[in-house]
Amino acid sequence: MLYPSKLAVGQLLGERYRVVELIGSGGMSHVYLAEDLRLPGKWWAVKESVDPGITEYASGDIVAEAELLISLNHPRLPRVTDFYPPDKDGYSYLVMDYINGVTLSRYLELHPGPLPWDQVIQFAMQLLEVLKYLHNQRTPIIYRDLKPSNIMLTGQHELVLIDFGIARSYGRAGDDDTSKLGTVGFAAPEQYAGHSQPASDLYGLGALLLHLLTGGKYCSWQPGLESRLPGVVPPEFIPILRRLxxxxxxxxxPSASSVLEALALLNPSDRTRVEETLECLTSRVTDAVVVSLAGTSSGLGTTHTSLAIAVRLSKYGRTAWVDGSPDGVVFQNLYALVQGQEHVPTGMNAVPSFVWNNVHYWSCPGKENSRFPEGSYSFIVLDLGTLSEEGALEEFNQSDVPLLIASGADWRLGELLHWLRRSRLEPQKGWKVGLPLAGDNAAVLLQKALGTAEVYALPLQHDPFRSKGRLSDVLEVMLKEAIAMRKPQRRSALFRGKRQ
Incomplete structure (x- = not known):
């Protein structure tokens, strides 16, 4: 039964999200495109769900879905930014990333017939990447409904899993699911008996891949299929599919990683792609929004700016500043400053971190370890210096907000372009460039030269630890996307109001 919606085009949700249009409906939910009035130009998907049996003590699946999504942070999963719990009628609202694309089921309608092998193997690796992330949580999360209508495809052919309505945490003691859920054809046999585990998602993956490779004709193994697929897929893939x-x-x-390793043996070109995926999967994982800073040369104010950014971000969530250089000189000098000493205190090497004015300051753990500190943070500000350390360039490129610091002198703007060419870097959309002590004209000129990156003139501020001032105001504008991406540390921050 499709319940009527309480939202309408033009209506405001929480005095912040203006409903623009209805973009999807299901039996118990509607999904709307909404404009963020606090962040002009930002769009969100608002999922209105209905649980008419809601009570003060039974919050329903939508609350479980919200709590689950809030705890996750992966590029192939939508980020939840707001949640409005069920009202007296059982209506609740989940505000999450708007994924600009089409569902995989719609894509198959527009492209009838079997999908090309190269495209299917690319999809397989992307899905294995996110399944590995889900299954490797402290308490493994089972998606349980891996089907085309629950997968979004962006214009860059990137996949994003949506609709976590029936996902659940896996109880290793063998406890039953509360209900037998999953989509017929794509759900593993054990799900119909009320059991699910990580291997259930691997079955769902196999069913989906077979569905894509046969133009939707099959999603379970049938006698004789092995004689029909060799012309479509490499023969070595058939045993992998049958095992799934x-x-x-x-x-x-036994795991998503083992499937990736099996795919790596198919042929050299596929092996390269799979190994790149495996390398990405074994890199750092952090729930924080990472802002990394790099300078085109020393003495430009990279560290000064990074400290000011950490202070600014600390207003919005738990923030860590990390000295990205293994020698830790800046960190040591900061510690001496906080201790009121002119020189580094005795035993300084034994101090990995300290807290000052609500910011956690960390020394770099060293090349053999991740540059990311222990603990749960909303933001990590990473000072990478001039990118001279091993792995620093890769860390800069992989961060959520890469910020390049360059000279603000008009006559030195060309140096940045030469530096980018020497470093074999191509400015990407989302990059930001800061020009300390520059005028607005210099920022506009460089913006035109770069084309994609955002360029900001950074006003003079002698004390980077000041929480107010012209520099702080510019940083607020520069970091608005990072602030919007932050992951709240407390459940109460997202659960607005009380149940009616």
């Missing part, structure tokens, strides 16, 4: 689709979960692959 085994009826008994213990006969399937």
């Amino acid at each position: 689709l085994r009826q008994r979960p213990e006969e399937r692959y």
